[in-house]
Amino acid sequence: MTQAASRAAARGGTRARPRHIRGEARAAYVLLAPNLLLLGLFVFVPLVGAFVISLQRTDGFGSGTFAGLDNYARLLGDGLFWRSLINTTAFTVLVTPLSMALGLGAAVLLNSVLPARGVFRSVLILPMAISGVATALLGVLVFDENSGVLDKLLQSVGLPAVSWQSGSGAAFSSVVLVTLWWRVGFNMLIYLAGLQGIGPDLYEAAVLDGAGRWQQFRHLTVPLLGASTFFLLILNVIYSFQVFDIVFVLTGGGPRNATSVLVTYAYETGFDTRDQGYAAAIGMVLLVLAMAFTLVQWRTNRSRDEVGG
Known part of the structure; x- marks a missing residue:
């Protein structure tokens, strides 16, 4: 019972x-x-609406006609699309590691006994308080080749002025520099939060074991910030693929398409040329690239965690 x-x-x-x-x-x-x-x-x-439009042939007036994959086939032979893709990739490759490295360095400094930490933190965080367009307008004040502050400073010390708008390399560099100023502060905040979550006893134990500053940073700080690094890597790459406002305001994609990226090309195609179907196809390709990168990084990071466990 x-x-x-x-x-x-x-x-x-x-x-x-x-x-x-x-x-x-x-x-x-x-x-x-x-x-x-x-x-x-x-x-x-x-997203579904954009995909449907990408399958249509449009001219900006009335509803489009179904064209299948014709817009995607056009991309294969479009030199300006490939130029924009190369520029986007180069921009991502430059901005992502530089902004993360500078953010990590700034976080390490702010996490230590640094004089005027408040001022330093405010300078880095200031771009986060304003929009990307406002940041780009500040960049124009600095990098304008006719009335910019930077060229005037260069000329005051006897150095030649730089063609920030008419030179291809200089224009691309100005976009990268303004973007770094805008992104470093955010990366710094995330890394600083991660650093403050690391117990000081770990560093004390490392010192007792004879580890120097560089060894502590390389073998202790960097591995323990792995989660923050993974998070920032995904966000920075996605942002870099989607960059628009800074390029549009600072250079407009010029000179001679030297700073044209996928989003500015899609914007010009959709609103200037009025070919919304082709612009939507460019947007779909951009979405696939960003999702593919995110998936690869997520699977790689999960595999590393499983092996480490």
Whole structure:
């Protein structure tokens, strides 16, 4: 009789537990519903709409006609598309590691006893308080080759002025420099939060083991900031692929398309040429590239964690 009661109680417990879990799941879905609704309305629905438009031939007037994959086939022979893709890749390769390295260096300095840390922190965080367009306008004040502050400083010390707008390399460099000023502060904040989460006892133990400053940084700080680095890598690459405002305001994609990136090319195609279908195809390619990179990095990081575990 006792064994039967125990089995009945066990069966009752197994029935009650799934009901409890289902109740928690329903509550979770209710709480997530507003966010999921907004996400679907403002992200997934526009993405589906953009994909549908990318399959159409449009001229900016009336509804487009179905063209299948013709817009994607055009990309293969479009030299300006490949130039924009190369510029976007070069921009990403330059800005992502430089902004992360500078952000990490600034975080390490601010995490130590540094004079005037408040001023230093404010200078780095200032671009985060304003929009990308405002940051680019400040960049124009600095890099304008006719009235910019930087060229005037160069000429005041006897150095030649730099053609920041008419020179291809100089224009691309100005975009990179302004972007670095805009992104380093955010990277610094994330790294600083990660550094403040590392216990000081780990560094004390490293000192007792005879580790120097560089050894502590290389073998202790950098590995423990792995999660922050992974997070920043994904965000910085996605931002670099989607860069628009700084390029549009600072150089407009010129000179001679030297700073044209995928988003500015899609903008010009969609709003100047009025070929929305082709512009949507460029946007879809950009989305696939960003998602592919994110997926590869996520799988690589998960594999590393599993091996480390």
